[in-house]
Amino acid sequence: MxxxxxxxxxxxxxxxxxxxxxxxxxxxxxxxxxxxxxxxxxxxxxxxxxxxxxxxxxxxxxxxxxxxxxxxxxxxxxxxxxxxxxxxxxxxxxxxxxxxxxxxxxxxxxxxxxxxxxxxxxxxxxxxxxxxxxxxxxxxxxxxxxxxxxxxxxxxxxxxxxxxxxxxxxxxxxxxxxxxxxxxxxxxxxxxxxxxxxxxxxxxxxxxxxxxxxxxxxxxxxxxDRVAVMYLGRIVELGETKDVYANPRHPYTQALLASIPSMDGPGVDHEATVLGEMPSPSDPPPGCRFHTRCPFVQDRCRSETPVLRTSGDGDHQIACHFWDSLPAAPVPTHKTNRSQAAQARFALHRAASEGGTVTHKTQN
The missing domain is CATH 3.40.50.300 (P-loop containing nucleotide triphosphate hydrolases)
Structure with missing residues (x-):
């Protein structure tokens, strides 16, 4: 060591x-x-x-x-x-x-x-x-x-x-x-x-x-200085705090960051990027443990466990099969209102259920 x-x-x-x-x-x-x-x-x-x-x-x-x-x-x-x-x-x-x-x-x-x-x-x-x-x-x-x-x-x-x-x-x-x-x-x-x-x-x-x-x-x-994000007993993202906050790549980390209250307004509703409740640790789902709540889930996620991989940006590591192909997290702004967040959530849910491509749009 x-x-x-x-x-x-x-x-x-x-x-x-x-x-x-x-x-x-x-x-x-x-x-x-x-x-x-x-x-x-x-x-x-x-x-x-x-x-x-x-x-x-x-x-x-x-x-x-x-x-x-x-x-x-x-x-x-x-x-x-x-x-x-x-x-x-x-x-x-x-x-x-x-x-x-x-x-x-x-x-x-x-x-x-x-x-x-x-x-x-x-x-x-x-x-x-x-x-x-x-x-x-x-x-x-x-x-x-x-x-x-x-x-x-x-x-x-x-x-x-x-x-x-x-x-x-x-x-x-x-x-x-x-x-x-x-x-x-x-x-x-x-x-x-x-x-x-x-x-x-x-x-x-x-x-x-x-x-x-x-x-x-x-x-x-x-x-x-550094932060590790845990979900259901495993680390899903790890890196320098400034990198994780500036560029969260795992959908779960994006949801946690979106849920931080903002003094500027309601921000982005965290439900736009995460679904349902966390499963029981006595009966974790197979494959990626986050797949039951992830709006970007694909068949591979349900059967294969992802491992922490370096993103190429310093020591930033992500345990997600598709982190490099997912859209960046939406940027919360004080102009984003609840109706816009609800529309984003509906679009994410529908795209996830239909297996389509999800595109984030930042409201200005």
């Missing part, structure tokens, strides 16, 4: 309900199915997709909170998929996790000082009490809190402040990589930007590598 790669996953799979006599008749949930990726040292890497696509499960696999059904995960070249004991403890020092809910992830019976000081006590037991308290105070100040907050309990803080406490706790062990599982989705919109800016500042100042899980592409647009 290259020196600039800090975390790597090779064909990682995680299936639930596939073992034990009590689960022998339960359907197997294919939460993650054959994911491979490389995360570079010092970058902010985002994993996005709808709820239920497997991104949170993948995050837990990358940190060894879950063991994969198959495949391997390496941190700094060391296999961690089966890490136990001292090896797992050392991994916990280098890789930390920020959970989605800043309230349930903090022990309500512990003060903030105890919560933030616990990782220091575990990973640096030789550090004296006064030195540990001083470090806790420094960590609280680094996330925008005050040192005197260490004597309070989590319920005495707002949601944004609790998430800052969670970030301080994640930083306490001196990690090299932090994984945030929807770190701002439980917060008010007015607070989300503050926490996002905080993570960006800490990453730059401390040289951290960040992996951010999100279902909203608008959240990670300005904070990530």
């Amino acid at each position: 290259s020196d600039d790669v800090i975390l790597a996953a090779d064909n990682v799979t995680k299936h639930f309900g596939s073992g034990g006599r009590w689960l022998s008749k339960a359907p197997v949930v294919q939460a993650v199915d054959g994911v491979s990726l490389r995360i570079k040292r010092g970058e902010t890497f985002a994993i996005v997709g709808e709820s239920g696509c497997g991104k949170s499960t993948l995050a837990r696999l990358l940190m060894r909170l879950l063991a994969p059904t198959s495949g391997s995960v390496q941190f700094e070249g060391r296999e961690i998929s089966a890490a136990k004991g001292e090896k797992l403890k050392a991994l916990r020092r280098d890789v930390q996790f920020i959970f989605q809910d800043p309230f349930s992830s903090l022990n309500p019976r512990m003060t903030v000082g105890q919560l933030v000081g616990e990782p220091i006590e575990v990973h640096a037991p030789a550090l004296g009490k006064q030195a540990r308290q001083a470090k806790v105070a420094d960590l609280l100040r680094s996330v925008g809190l005050r040192a005197e907050h260490s004597d309070r309990y989590p319920h005495e803080f707002s949601g944004g402040q609790r998430q800052r406490i969670g970030i301080a706790r994640a930083l306490a062990a001196g990690p090299k990589l932090i994984i945030g599982d929807e770190p701002v989705s439980a917060l008010d919109v007015s607070v989300q930007a503050q926490v996002i800016n905080l993570l960006g500042d800490l990453s730059r100042d401390l040289g951290l590598t960040l992996v951010i899980i999100a279902h909203d592409l608008g959240v990670i647009r300005h904070m990530s």
